[in-house]
Amino acid sequence: MTARTCDIEKAAEVLRAGGLVALPTETVYGLGANAEDPAAVARIFEVKGRPPSHPLIVHIGGAEQLDEWVQDVPATARLLAEHFWPGPLTLVLRRGPRVPLEATGGLETVAVRVPDHPVALALLSAFGGGVTAPSANRFGSVSPTTADHVRAELGDGVDFVLDGGSCEVGVESTIVDVTGDVPSVLRPGGVTREDLEAVLGWPLAVPSTSRVRVPGQHPSHYAPRARVVLVESEKVVAEAESAQELGHRVGVFLPSAFAGTPVKAHAVVTVPDSLAAYARGLYGFLRELDWQGCDLIVATLPVEEGLGLAIANRLRRAAGPRSTV
Numbered sequence: 001m002t003a004r005t006c007d008i009e010k011a012a013e014v015l016r017a018g019g020l021v022a023l024p025t026e027t028v029y030g031l032g033a034n035a036e037d038p039a040a041v042a043r044i045f046e047v048k049g050r051p052p053s054h055p056l057i058v059h060i061g062g063a064e065q066l067d068e069w070v071q072d073v074p075a076t077a078r079l080l081a082e083h084f085w086p087g088p089l090t091l092v093l094r095r096g097p098r099v100p101l102e103a104t105g106g107l108e109t110v111a112v113r114v115p116d117h118p119v120a121l122a123l124l125s126a127f128g129g130g131v132t133a134p135s136a137n138r139f140g141s142v143s144p145t146t147a148d149h150v151r152a153e154l155g156d157g158v159d160f161v162l163d164g165g166s167c168e169v170g171v172e173s174t175i176v177d178v179t180g181d182v183p184s185v186l187r188p189g190g191v192t193r194e195d196l197e198a199v200l201g202w203p204l205a206v207p208s209t210s211r212v213r214v215p216g217q218h219p220s221h222y223a224p225r226a227r228v229v230l231v232e233s234e235k236v237v238a239e240a241e242s243a244q245e246l247g248h249r250v251g252v253f254l255p256s257a258f259a260g261t262p263v264k265a266h267a268v269v270t271v272p273d274s275l276a277a278y279a280r281g282l283y284g285f286l287r288e289l290d291w292q293g294c295d296l297i298v299a300t301l302p303v304e305e306g307l308g309l310a311i312a313n314r315l316r317r318a319a320g321p322r323s324t325v
């Protein structure tokens with residue numbers, strides 16, 4: 001089921017009235033509010049259980065609207081916007097007066113992107129303003145890639161859910177800070193580092209997973225209920241089987257090279273060969289293993305190239321120390 005025109009109109013009405021709308025994007029589903037309505041923005045934090053100091057992304061309908069929301073746009077930012085929007089790239093720039101501090105967690109910078117999804121673009125066009133939207137999950141947990149994931153996780157907390165089918169990319173947008181002299185990647189995502197470097201013409205630094213750079217980048221994020229353990233590819237089967245023997249209910253991310261290998265575990269997901277398919281399926285696989293009642297997930301990191309960088313980043317964070325902040 002995908003959203004119809006009347007659903008888009010209804011969703012735009014809900015935004016105008018200060019409500020929350022879950023909307024599909026090409027990366028993951030977002031929990032959207034009118035970016036210019038501080039009370040609606042505050043409700044996002046409440047529903048997500050997210051600390052209000054964690055900044056949100058403002059979604060806009062086209063690159064030509066950028067100057068309505070930010071100031072001091074450097075040439076590099078325009079170049080990246082021109083190449084990658086609509087698409088899974090978020091640019092961090094200096095906040096314009098139209099963006100309330102509630103949406104930026106008090107920062108003088110703001111994250112902006114143009115999503116590449118027909119339903120999201122139709123909503124932005126019908127609504128006419130900016131929609132601030134984090135991923136539509138409870139704080140710290142796995143991002144939703146279907147409308148059913150949103151309903152299962154947020155229930156009545158959302159006033160309206162726009163169904164746009166399964167998200168194509170499956171991991172969140174790449175966040176690039178373009179406020180300094182040299183752009184820096186704050187979060188790897190749907191636009192690969194290689195693609196960015198090809199457009200920029202110079203190498204970019206890879207973010208460190210262990211260092212907290214901005215609020216919202218905690219080590220434990222994107223985490224399922226089950227504990228995630230990362231081991232080398234050749235050790236996945238043995239690790240899974242010994243944990244299962246110890247009484248765990250083990251879910252396995254079986255590397256594609258071992259597809260078909262019988263594994264004595266509670267549930268097995270064979271990881272797709274292509275990184276694009278792996279990224280698209282990643283959050284669904286984690287949710288599936290949770291639903292099946294696994295308490296431990298054994299996985300391995302993909303090669304950190306292309307979309308592998310974003311997948312590895314999410315798996316590391318899923319396996320990171322759990323905190324309550």
Ligand code: TXA
Binds near residue numbers: 054111135
């Ligand atoms: O693909 C995506 O980016 C999805 C879809 C819905 O667009 N959204 C998403 O939002 O992943 P969220 O809130 O889950 O993650 C936004 C990230 C946070 O890690 C936050 O710290 C960072 O963006 N961020 C937002 N504003 C920032 C700013 N001004 N400076 C640095 N980081 C910022």
Ligand code: MG
Binds near residue numbers: 134135143
């Ligand atoms: Mg998120």
